[in-house]
Amino acid sequence: MELFQEVILRTGFLALTWGQLVMWAVGFTLIYLAIRKGFEPLLLLPIGFGILLANIPLTPLMTPGSGLIWRFYHYGLEWEVIPPLIFLGLGAMTDFGPMIANPKTLLLGAAAQVGVYFTFFLALLLKFTVPQAAVIGIIGGADGPTTIYLASKLAPEMMGVCAVAAYSYMAMVPLIQPPVMKLLTTEAERKIVMKSLRPVSKLEKIFFPVVALFVICLIVPDAAPLMAMFMMGNLFRESGVVARLSNAAQNELMNIVTIFLGVSVGATMPAATVLQPKVIFVFILGCAAFMLATATGVLFAKFMNLFLKEKINPLIGAAGVSAVPMAARVVAKLGSEANRKNYLLMHAMGPNVAGVIGTAVAAGMFISVLAK
Amino acid sequence: MVNLESPLSGKILEINMEVGQQVNEDDEVIIIEALKMENPVYCPATGVVKEIKVRIGDQVNEGDILAVIE
Amino acid sequence: MESSALILKCFVAGVTGVFLVMAILQVAVTLSSKLAIWIESKTVDKNAASQAGKG
Numbered sequence: 001m002e003l004f005q006e007v008i009l010r011t012g013f014l015a016l017t018w019g020q021l022v023m024w025a026v027g028f029t030l031i032y033l034a035i036r037k038g039f040e041p042l043l044l045l046p047i048g049f050g051i052l053l054a055n056i057p058l059t060p061l062m063t064p065g066s067g068l069i070w071r072f073y074h075y076g077l078e079w080e081v082i083p084p085l086i087f088l089g090l091g092a093m094t095d096f097g098p099m100i101a102n103p104k105t106l107l108l109g110a111a112a113q114v115g116v117y118f119t120f121f122l123a124l125l126l127k128f129t130v131p132q133a134a135v136i137g138i139i140g141g142a143d144g145p146t147t148i149y150l151a152s153k154l155a156p157e158m159m160g161v162c163a164v165a166a167y168s169y170m171a172m173v174p175l176i177q178p179p180v181m182k183l184l185t186t187e188a189e190r191k192i193v194m195k196s197l198r199p200v201s202k203l204e205k206i207f208f209p210v211v212a213l214f215v216i217c218l219i220v221p222d223a224a225p226l227m228a229m230f231m232m233g234n235l236f237r238e239s240g241v242v243a244r245l246s247n248a249a250q251n252e253l254m255n256i257v258t259i260f261l262g263v264s265v266g267a268t269m270p271a272a273t274v275l276q277p278k279v280i281f282v283f284i285l286g287c288a289a290f291m292l293a294t295a296t297g298v299l300f301a302k303f304m305n306l307f308l309k310e311k312i313n314p315l316i317g318a319a320g321v322s323a324v325p326m327a328a329r330v331v332a333k334l335g336s337e338a339n340r341k342n343y344l345l346m347h348a349m350g351p352n353v354a355g356v357i358g359t360a361v362a363a364g365m366f367i368s369v370l371a372k
Numbered sequence: 373m374v375n376l377e378s379p380l381s382g383k384i385l386e387i388n389m390e391v392g393q394q395v396n397e398d399d400e401v402i403i404i405e406a407l408k409m410e411n412p413v414y415c416p417a418t419g420v421v422k423e424i425k426v427r428i429g430d431q432v433n434e435g436d437i438l439a440v441i442e
Numbered sequence: 443m444e445s446s447a448l449i450l451k452c453f454v455a456g457v458t459g460v461f462l463v464m465a466i467l468q469v470a471v472t473l474s475s476k477l478a479i480w481i482e483s484k485t486v487d488k489n490a491a492s493q494a495g496k497g
Contacts, residue, residue, distance in 0.1 A: 103468040106464040106465075106467055107461070109464060110461045110464035110465075113457075116456075117453050117457060120453070121453075130445060130449060197434065201478060204474070204478040206478075207477065211467075212467060215463065215467045215470050216463055220459055325407045325409075329407065332411070336411075343379040343380045343411060345409060349407075357467075358460055358464065361459060361460050362460050365459040369448070369456075
């Protein structure tokens, strides 16, 4: 009889808490959204599963020093290996052509980051610590790996929640951005047709990652881990001589690290860390961050128009948030709604890829000021 | 004679016209896919399709001539 | 009060950093494009010349 009792005590059932049950519901919701609604399934599915894993009592999965998922987390995220590897793949996927053809769009990629700082202040008003506020602000950059990277450096306890906020809002970019964009532009501005982009030669595209590497890393050394990998991936792509490496970075390596990223990020969310009233604010602030970044991008595009002879369509400023290519698609859609012969997709890709660089630079600046 | 030029680079997904067919200005004659987004291309003039220079699946660049309308 | 100094530093450093990087990158990209196009025009000339020579 005593033996029987002991067996029961060793099962997880008695150790289960209400919080863990709530987290199961959260995990199942993310898995449901991923499978049924197609919300960023490549990330939300493993993250959702990771949340389940972190909330099954008495399992040795997240035991520091020995747990299986803990090892993924420790060597992948704490050692800052995975986000830069994702950037390697992103670099190999990114065509900087539209940006090289119209370098002015780089400034739009910077402007959208101003929204990051507005959100940073809002988060401070809500009594988050400075490093936490920085991570919440960077959600506005709409860049998952950068958010995770910054969290691992500054506020690991925020990583899971901020990653979920970033990825779920990224899936909702077509809902979040258009109202802000319409509010800040007039019909006439949305109708502006932009001059077609000049063709960009192969050599220009090869020069770009090398030039960008030096410029970025010399000015913001702390952005180097992400940017070094990003530019190397892009050089793989544009050089044309290492198609195998470029493909591996974009496909196999990217897929492999995405698995470990998702499950480890999910596993950083045991009930005790997540179920706090403050978490609600993270989601509200995350949404505000996306809207503010969209707004500052659009407003800066209008500001640039004051000085430009060839006007740009201010909608493309909204693509300065780095959700590639969702934000560019939203811009193209709104542009064609105003004027159906307006094709803004490629024009929006310039600020869009510039936004990726901008967010990484903003993260680098936070690290240089705040990291011990 | 009016050339129908590609407004952006991408892949030809659909062609909704045939040589010899009567088309009207602003008809949606071709759909180009770029970044997994369908972009309709509108006919620049009313007339008869004289020549279609692309086929479904072709990769086109911005400014390429897709068709000639007479 | 130390924290408000830190916050200000974050903001000022961040915004100037981001815009500085982008502004300099814009100049650098424009220059590197010019260089690339110049180099390519040179090599194209050479190719054309050598082919003309062969002919």
